[in-house]
Amino acid sequence: MSLRLHDTAARAVREFVPLEPGRAGVYVCGLTVQSQPHVGHVRSAVNFDVLRRWLLASGYQVDFIRNITDIDDKILLKSADQDRPWYNLAYEMSRELTRAYDALNVLPPTYEPAATGHVPEMLQLIEELVRDGHAYAAEDGSGDVYFDVLSWPAYGELSGQRVDDMEAAEDADPRGKRDPRDFALWKGRKDSEPATASWPSPWGPGRPGWHIECSAMAGKYLGPAFDIHGGGVDLRFPHHENEQAQSRAAGRPFASYWLHNAWITTAGEKMSKSLGNSLVVGEVLQRVRAIELRFYMVSAHYRSHVEFSFEALEEAAAGFRRVEGFLERALPVDSVVEEGAPRPSRNPGELPPAFVEAMDDDLGTPAAVGVLFDVVREGNRLLAAGEDVSALAGQVRAMLDVLGLDPADPAWGAAAGSDERLTSAVDVLVRGLLEQRAAARAAKDFAAADAIRDTLRTAGIAITDTPDGPTWELEQ
RNA sequence: GGUGGGUUGGCCGAGAGGCGAGGCAACGGACUGCAAAUCCGUCCACACGGGUUCGAAUCCCGUACCCACCUCCA
Structure with missing residues (x-):
């Protein structure tokens, strides 16, 4: 039997049939680099890394693209709070994210495109959508461009919702939207926003809406049609629904399979900075080794919710x-x-x-x-x-x-901080003590032998007697 | 209001009509000077109430509780 994957769009497990035999194109939504990565973020990366490794093990050549969203509302807000340039915050968090991925042995993607590097591709896609009547420039002079949801009858098919049943967004001010469910492809620059956070466009200076980047970048690196698109369940709607709508409305078939990983929750709630309950990867890794954290994640199915606890x-x-x-x-x-x-x-x-x-x-x-x-x-x-x-x-x-x-x-070596020279130095010392212990045991002086073992244990070194003599290792 | 998912032993966590996942913990035994590690054994659970069936954790109906999404989100 060959690979079968759960496709969110079909709401069923389907046999994986690549568009091109022997090749698999995978696009995974990475992170908005606005704060330190927590274990939930990394779970997603680990889950899709397992997908990638399994495709590789199954003989596929895998093109694996995972993006970085390095410009958005939150990045602008947080960097303003911290009184530093938005790109400085985004870049620092991006590097932290890479460290977390590396620590967990997540293979680097084929390429990791950043939104800010693909504004021309996004503008081109937006222009196509406007030209074909699926998008429009706001009439309020804001410089915003919106996707016209009602112009795309298939809207809602990915997440299984009917447009008529959807609640209208209450948060964002409607600005120049024709329909409250329309979403922004392009956001005109506001006076309060830094000039560095805007790019020229046919509709005036502005910055990309959230969803457009993935459509543009997936198209650039994987082509108009590709095999698998992944991300967290929360992205199913609106992000992925919108990606698919805007891509297909522009005549691109887009992803054949949609995979979504479930949450890691803590104390029954999803992790969120605003709830103050996020488990930052760096902190967790002070308590367990990275390989153990990865094992914990891999032990659960990617579509199962995991209630995180240090005990488990x-x-x-x-x-x-x-x-x-x-x-x-x-x-x-x-x-x-x-x-x-x-x-x-x-x-x-x-x-x-x-x-x-x-x-x-x-x-x-x-x-x-x-x-x-x-x-x-x-x-x-x-x-x-x-x-x-x-x-x-x-x-x-x-x-x-x-x-x-x-x-x-x-890959684990660097993260574990092991040092060969140190290990070899400790080895000499421990062997000396083990010889003393062996002598004591031979003399039936078990009190002395146990004292040596206890001393080593205090130092975090565990002794195991084997038929070939004692061995030692650092306790974990 | 709409959509999707869940409830499994002390704990974690699979399974999706018959062949009892697995891990952790615990207990008994083997090995060991004693430990540790390892091995062997014990521990037969599926939210609740009905139903279908020769047979239900698994299918159907109902009930309860929990969670996610509905334009910030892995």
């Missing part, structure tokens, strides 16, 4: 350490690190069929993780029986690689 996170981390422990025992460190040595297999052909089936079924990572644990248990059993487990270890690594969770991936 730490339980997941404990489970993940079982997997790591197996690999450490199955693959002696030397064989992994040794230069030029072939890495233990990460060949997709080695993936257990049950794992493949789980992933093909709308990225069923929970079931896939179940398979992972099955193989680990079997591997541990064989290990206890003194049998060869290299094949199982290879399977485990191949599965972890697909999930972006291979502990041996160098």
Whole structure:
């Protein structure tokens, strides 16, 4: 069976049939870089990173575009509050976001276009829409340009709503809208806004509306028709509905499949700066390792709501350490690190069929993780029986690689802050102590032996006795 | 008002008519000087009330509660 994905537009799981065999074009809505990324933001990135890795493992060549929204109302408001240029805030937050992605081993996209770099493409699209009667310049002289929702009968099809049932927006002042449901393609510059936040256009200086950027950038980098468009559930409406409407109204078929990830909530509420309950990635990573946070996210299905708690996170981390422990025992460190040595297999052909089936079924990572644990248990059993487990270890690594969770991936090294020289220095010291302990044990002086072990534990170093002698590792 | 999703064991979290996911925690056993790790075993849950069926966590009807979206949002 091949890959099946849940398509929001169809409200059903559909077989994935790419427009072009062997290639997959994916566009994912990134973030508005207005504040520090929280775990909910990163969940979305991790979910779509798993999609990408699975497409790659399935043999597709993947064009993966994830945008950055670096100009919008909030960025302007916040930067004004902080009394600094909007682009300074946007750029700083953009770099923080990249750090968070890197920490969680989210592969860099093929390209990460920023809205401000694509104003000409947006203007062109807007002009086409105006020309074809799907958009109009506001008659109040504001310089705004709106999409005419009523001119597009299919409006509402993505989110399954009928225009007549929609509540009209109450917040934004209607300005020059013909219908309250019309949305802005272009926002004329207001006197209160910095001159740097405006670009020339046929309707006067202004800046892009929120939705137009994705249509323009997806079109530029993936073409008028592409395979998969992803983002958080909240984007389904209005953002994605509007993207689709404005693209199709301009004659572009746009996305074939729409994927939406669910929320991570905390204390029953979605994370939001305004609620003061957002869990900033950097803070969470002071409590657990990044690989553990990623495992926690991957353990839940991307369409399931996750109620975040540190308790659940730490339980997941404990489970993940079982997997790591197996690999450490199955693959002696030397064989992994040794230069030029072939890495233990990460060949997709080695993936257990049950794992493949789980992933093909709308990225069923929970079931896939179940398979992972099955193989680990079997591997541990064989290990206890003194049998060869290299094949199982290879399977485990191949599965972890697909999930972006291979502990041996160098991507984790930098984030973990490990330092080889430091490790080797500690190793010398610990070995000295372990020799003393071995001598004490040989003399049956267990009090002395345990004292050494306790001292090491106090220093955060755990000792494990094995048939081949004791080993140590930093406690996590 | 409209649209969509949810309620599973002590906890997390899958599944979508029969073959009891999995993890964490707990308990018993093996191994160990003692631990740790690991292995073996125990722990048979699906909001509530009806119904369909030989058989329902899964389908249908109803009820309760929770959440998201309806033009700021991952």
